Amino acid sequence: DTAVSQTPKYLVTQMGNDKSIKCEQNLGHDTMYWYKQDSKKFLKIMFSYNNKELIINETVPNRFSPKSPDKAHLNLHINSLELGDSAVYFCASSRGIDLTDTQYFGPGTRLTVL
């Protein structure tokens, strides 16, 4: 069984469209994250939820809106897509927010905006 899964794996869309990426974890973790990896492989935290509550909201355009319907799911909705949104988006989860907790990553969603 896949611990952290994301759908879709690839997403190609036009500028201006709205799209969503879904993430699910079956590890029983309380905390979930979204990271963005740019073309140079640089990874940066975007959001984090703990027990369905938003705890990290980095400097991300408000076109990006995370939603956590329950502890096992954290979805990312993006409005009015721009060329610069093209990247690989990784979902991750951890047992909690303790600094020693290991994060488990999904396989990534490669978003290409044309």
Next chain:
Amino acid sequence: GNSVTQMEGPVTLSEEAFLTINCTYTATGYPSLFWYVQYPGEGLQLLLKATKADDKGSNKGFEATYRKETTSFHLEKGSVQVSDSAVYFCAPSGGGSQGNLIFGKGTKLSVKP
């Protein structure tokens, strides 16, 4: 907030060579330190971690020691294999009580037979 500086790549080695990838960090408090690995086309996987000073993390022949005095967490392996070709990320925990990771820029390792 916390930050990390990681050795720039790419690094190309022959099989059985010795590997060192340098990583230094700045942090308030006492972060945990992680090395993650990303194989081509895949997500990140934890390689090893250390949660307090002088701890040594190890896995698959890789080792790294949490050096508080030099704020470093250098990754080493005595004899690399072709299958070790990947991108390696050093990541201290982000500080505060939020548990996020601060990633280095990644070091791409290519091992030639």
